[in-house]
Amino acid sequence: MKILSAEFIKSCPDPEQFPRDRLAEIAFAGRSNVGKSSLINSLLGRKGLAKVSGTPGKTRIVNFFRITTGDSWRRTFYAVDLPGYGYAKVSKSVRAQWGPMIEGYLTGRADLRGILLLLDVRRREQHDRTAFEWLRGIGPQAIVVATKVDKLARGQRRGALEAIRRELGLDETVPLLAYSAVTHEGRTELWGAIRALLDGAG
Numbered sequence: 001m002k003i004l005s006a007e008f009i010k011s012c013p014d015p016e017q018f019p020r021d022r023l024a025e026i027a028f029a030g031r032s033n034v035g036k037s038s039l040i041n042s043l044l045g046r047k048g049l050a051k052v053s054g055t056p057g058k059t060r061i062v063n064f065f066r067i068t069t070g071d072s073w074r075r076t077f078y079a080v081d082l083p084g085y086g087y088a089k090v091s092k093s094v095r096a097q098w099g100p101m102i103e104g105y106l107t108g109r110a111d112l113r114g115i116l117l118l119l120d121v122r123r124r125e126q127h128d129r130t131a132f133e134w135l136r137g138i139g140p141q142a143i144v145v146a147t148k149v150d151k152l153a154r155g156q157r158r159g160a161l162e163a164i165r166r167e168l169g170l171d172e173t174v175p176l177l178a179y180s181a182v183t184h185e186g187r188t189e190l191w192g193a194i195r196a197l198l199d200g201a202g
């Protein structure tokens with residue numbers, strides 16, 4: 001995918017500050033340290049655009065990046081970096097901090113086309129299942145992305161993905177992709193899935 005521009009627009013601690021220009025949005029969500037910032041940078045081919053390994057705990061900040069793609073598929077949209085849902089037990093943190101913030105975002109954005117739910121391919125936790133079920137209940141079209149796939153031997157990957165599909169109870173309507181921000185493996189497939197969301201085919 002050719003990226004003509006990728007700019008950080010703003011960090012919003014408060015929904016009042018979210019952009020109002022009605023561009024389509026794709027949101028990125030996942031537990032802190034899952035590799036969300038690294039994936040955003042890899043996907044956009046921009047080192048340092050999203051801050052890697054920021055201190056966990058900034059659970060209320062939503063970052064907006066404005067992306068313009070080029071060549072045969074020209075689109076401008078926001079990549080929306082949602083706050084990581086923390087190391088604390090998800091039931092607590094979802095309700096206490098992350099939950100209201102994310103729910104406010106997800107239910108209030110008419111131009112949200114879909115959400116990428118990230119989970120570490122090696123560390124599957126009950127957190128992820130709880131978060132995923134909750135997100136699905138709210139409704140945006142989801143793509144599940146297993147991150148850090150370079151950490152698994154090639155022969156282990158298919159089994160790991162099958163286990164994730166089973167454990168999360170994903171039916172075939174939910175794309176499940178593997179990604180590595182180190183090797184950029186999965187980039188073409190993820191762009192394909194994002195493109196389908198933005199074209200309304202997802």
Ligand code: GDP
Binds near residue numbers: 037039054147150
């Ligand atoms: P975030 O908190 O979800 O934004 O996660 P970061 O992008 O800051 O990444 C957390 C840690 O995982 C950092 O030390 C990254 O270098 C590492 N990391 C992120 N993505 C990958 C990946 O695809 N492969 C490997 N091997 N490490 C990764």
